[in-house]
Amino acid sequence: MNIAIIGLGKMGGNMARRLARGGAKVFGFDLSAETRAKLAADEPNFQGFDSVAKLVASLPKPRVVWLMLPAGEISENTFAELKTLLAQGDLVVDGANAMYKDSQRHAAELAESGLKFVDAGVSGGVWGLANGYTIMLGGEKDAIAQVERFVKLLAPAPDRGWIHCGPAGSGHYTKMVHNGIEYGMMQAFAEGFALLKAKEDFNLDIAEISEVWRHGSVIRSWLLDLIAGTLAEDTDLAGLAAFVPDSGEGRWTVLESIELGVPTPVITQALFSRFSSRGNDDFAMKLLSMMRNAFGGHAVAKQ
Structure with a gap:
């Protein structure tokens, strides 16, 4: 199981740790070299990259790229960059706090390039690493199926703590x-x-x-x-x-x-x-x- 996490702050970093400890191979990017190095030293299943382009090039297809970035300019710039790097059938998950209308727009824009999209409202804070995260998903069924195995690692248990709410935007709306x-x-x-x-x-x-x-x-x-x-x-x-x-x-x-x-x-x-x-x-x-x-x-x- 291979997944990329872009944005390794308090939430993204701990989610990367939980995924790595659950058996997934995590490819991570963050602007902080110190953050990347610390995760790589602590988690054998984590590999850090100093650019989004290098991360995407190293990630096996079909790619799942999970964003944990602040809403606004940083996220918009990353979405724009990913559209130029990813291939048809790849999936982008926005797991940060985002306005649901932006998620609806991102889903439509990515679909034009043959890319899949899931919006994931994530709750659990700094305690999520130990206790698991509550995850509210929005997107098409095939996209949910592609990310489900990772969601089950992040949730408190494979059979609880997560839900497919509905179409794109519904996960962030629920959150x-x-x-x-x-x-x-x-x-x-x-x-x-x-x-x-x-x-x-x-x-x-x-x-x-x-x-x-x-x-x-x-x-x-x-x-x-x-x-x-x-x-x-x-x-x-x-x-x-x-x-x-x-x-x-x-x-x-x-x-x-x-x-x-x-x-x-x-x-x-x-x-x-x-x-x-x-x-x-x-x-x-x-x-x-x-x-x-x-x-x-x-x-x-x-x-």
């Missing part, structure tokens, strides 16, 4: 909605624990509470497991800045809800809360303070 739900769940946990911590007169042990909730509670989950593990080490989260980025999936989910006319107030507010964490609402908050002072004479805090 987009998955991440939107994730935003809402994370926001609810963050707000709930903030309430517990703010009730100072009760002197609540939020680390112990999080641990108790893990056993039999309706809200027990992997996210709660992660919270409990972190709070057991540091209940004040000292050294962490109140700054929360977003990868883009949450934005796409909210935009899709607007296009479809489906209300998603929890997911939308969770996304906006991340924006607020970056200071983007500072001016708005100042204006709110000014208005309260103007109409009601309420005190205004000065910097």
Whole structure:
């Protein structure tokens, strides 16, 4: 079994490791020579290349090339390069976070060159190497059949943790909605624990509470497991800045809800809360303070 992985960051690198340890021969490319060398030293079934062209030339046909690259210019440039290097019957998998409409477009463009395409929404984060990845696939049946043996190595087990969702774009669409739900769940946990911590007169042990909730509670989950593990080490989260980025999936989910006319107030507010964490609402908050002072004479805090 031969497969190429382009993009060997936190997700792509660990996926390459899991595939190699599962018996696949992995051909890898990353801009970082250090990353390639480390994988080659650790994994006998991994071989690194310093260019996409060399990787494709060395990969036996029919080729399966799995991309783990950021959405946007890097991915677009790589797709364009691969169209000039691959041959009819070869398959490209986009396993990174990508807008599903881009995946539909990529499928059509590659088909014009006789190439197959699968979009793969992948969840599991840095824990996927040990626990396996949840994988949501979109594409034609023959393309899915060509990549299925690799998916079974990446998943928690060959018979679970992965699904063929539908046509091209459906895998990334499903992963987009998955991440939107994730935003809402994370926001609810963050707000709930903030309430517990703010009730100072009760002197609540939020680390112990999080641990108790893990056993039999309706809200027990992997996210709660992660919270409990972190709070057991540091209940004040000292050294962490109140700054929360977003990868883009949450934005796409909210935009899709607007296009479809489906209300998603929890997911939308969770996304906006991340924006607020970056200071983007500072001016708005100042204006709110000014208005309260103007109409009601309420005190205004000065910097």
